[in-house]
Amino acid sequence: MSLLVGNGKVVTRDESRPYLAEGCLYLEDGSIKEVGDTKELRAKYPEAEWVDAQGRLIMPGLINTHHHIYSAFARGLSIRGYSPKNFDDILDGMWWTIDRKLNLEDCRYSAYATYLSCIRNGVTTVFDHHASYGAIEGSLFAIADVAKELGIRTCLCYEVSDRDGRAKMEEAVAENAAFIQACAKDDSDMLYGMMGLHAAFTLSDETLKYCAKHKGDAGYHIHVAEGLSDVQDSLKKHGKRVVNRLFDLDILGPKTLAIHCVHINREEMGLLKSTDTMVVHNPESNMGNAIGCEPMLQIFNEGILLGLGTDGYTSDMIESYKVANILHKHNLGDPTVAWAEVPAMLFENNAKIANRYFKKPLGIIKKGAAADVIICDYDPLTPMDGGNVNSHILFGMNGFSVTHTIIGGKMIMADRQILAADEAELMAESRKQAAALWQRING
Numbered sequence: 001m002s003l004l005v006g007n008g009k010v011v012t013r014d015e016s017r018p019y020l021a022e023g024c025l026y027l028e029d030g031s032i033k034e035v036g037d038t039k040e041l042r043a044k045y046p047e048a049e050w051v052d053a054q055g056r057l058i059m060p061g062l063i064n065t066h067h068h069i070y071s072a073f074a075r076g077l078s079i080r081g082y083s084p085k086n087f088d089d090i091l092d093g094m095w096w097t098i099d100r101k102l103n104l105e106d107c108r109y110s111a112y113a114t115y116l117s118c119i120r121n122g123v124t125t126v127f128d129h130h131a132s133y134g135a136i137e138g139s140l141f142a143i144a145d146v147a148k149e150l151g152i153r154t155c156l157c158y159e160v161s162d163r164d165g166r167a168k169m170e171e172a173v174a175e176n177a178a179f180i181q182a183c184a185k186d187d188s189d190m191l192y193g194m195m196g197l198h199a200a201f202t203l204s205d206e207t208l209k210y211c212a213k214h215k216g217d218a219g220y221h222i223h224v225a226e227g228l229s230d231v232q233d234s235l236k237k238h239g240k241r242v243v244n245r246l247f248d249l250d251i252l253g254p255k256t257l258a259i260h261c262v263h264i265n266r267e268e269m270g271l272l273k274s275t276d277t278m279v280v281h282n283p284e285s286n287m288g289n290a291i292g293c294e295p296m297l298q299i300f301n302e303g304i305l306l307g308l309g310t311d312g313y314t315s316d317m318i319e320s321y322k323v324a325n326i327l328h329k330h331n332l333g334d335p336t337v338a339w340a341e342v343p344a345m346l347f348e349n350n351a352k353i354a355n356r357y358f359k360k361p362l363g364i365i366k367k368g369a370a371a372d373v374i375i376c377d378y379d380p381l382t383p384m385d386g387g388n389v390n391s392h393i394l395f396g397m398n399g400f401s402v403t404h405t406i407i408g409g410k411m412i413m414a415d416r417q418i419l420a421a422d423e424a425e426l427m428a429e430s431r432k433q434a435a436a437l438w439q440r441i442n443g
């Protein structure tokens with residue numbers, strides 16, 4: 001199957017040719033085979049299915065490096081007696097309360113709802129951090145089945161924790177290990193697994209050593225120093241800061257995702273840098289939980305590979321992009337900062353992070369890259385070129401601008417219609433599942 005996507009303004013993220021005012025892509029066997037002029041490529045590939053961008057923007061699919069499918073059914077939920085005073089109360093009263101009640105069907109429908117939202121927002125690759133202590137075994141496989149059915153690229157893990165006792169911790173490690181092994185046999189380049197860890201303060205040294213034995217070649221995906229209490233707990237129980245402890249236990253490394261890193265110092269940044277550990281910033285979540293502001297610019301300037309995620313707050317990466325842009329100006333009282341770093345995080349670093357797992361180049365339009373392409377309905381009111389396109393995206397677009405989502409050369413959404421599934425039916429079923437879950441939580 002081959003597609004020709006043309007008659008659009010092409011933003012490539014390829015330094016050798018960042019922008020084509022009028023361009024076309026030829027997609028075949030899941031890859032971008034050629035980038036060029038619409039007329040020429042239409043003449044060269046007359047058999048390919050023609051997708052007319054009608055002058056709109058053609059871009060690489062977006063990548064989310066930290067999401068939480070399991071949190072989907074929290075939308076609109078009110079938990080009886082829930083009155084959090086701080087981040088620890090939010091975790092226990094909201095997120096752990098939900099994840100303890102999830103069954104496998106809830107995981108499946110949370111995955112449908114979340115992945116559909118990602119596709120609608122032009123996100124073609126999702127790194128998810130999953131928890132469902134009500135149904136651990138098979139939960140990653142249930143989510144992966146949905147990802148396969150919808151045709152989205154995803155890297156999954158289960159967040160191991162001691163919070164529900166030893167038996168459940170071991171079951172969570174076994175789920176990660178089984179999933180990592182299954183992914184190793186899957187050569188689609190659509191699915192990978194990691195060893196998920198909740199956060200240092202819910203994991204003993206013994207548990208972390210146990211995880212290391214079962215992780216295979218995969219890296220870890222862990223929340224790091226998100227709240228100040230994580231640091232205080234680490235100092236009290238282990239006499240060292242969170243990143244120092246993770247370093248000592250060999251958790252850091254080029255395949256490990258350290259999420260948040262809000263409360264880290266210079267020495268800890270040095271350890272992240274020297275181990276080539278990846279860090280992901282989630283601005284909206286950090287603000288919503290009132291846990292503080294990540295030293296994003298310092299981490300970036302240290303040369304640490306820093307990406308952008310959403311932490312389950314939204315599936316719209318452009319929303320996260322907008323908030324990251326203003327958060328650090330606001331925090332530092334300096335309107336001149338973060339202009340270059342935030343676009344680099346979303347458009348370059350998220351692709352570099354994804355490509356530590358996925359083999360085909362992602363987040364870029366060039367010959368040989370994965371055919372993950374979106375079309376965005378945006379008619380620039382001022383001149384646009386390769387040099388100022390990030391500003392056009394920042395101030396002129398959002399996730400709803402996306403009209404077409406193509407993943408691995410397959411049209412998943414066209415003219416805002418999901419082609420891969422019956423969306424209305426899935427949403428109706430998801431509402432039923434969510435209502436039943438809410439009843440179990442409050443019942």
Ligand SMILES: [Zn+2]
Pocket residue numbers: 066067068129223259311
């Ligand atoms: Zn998270």
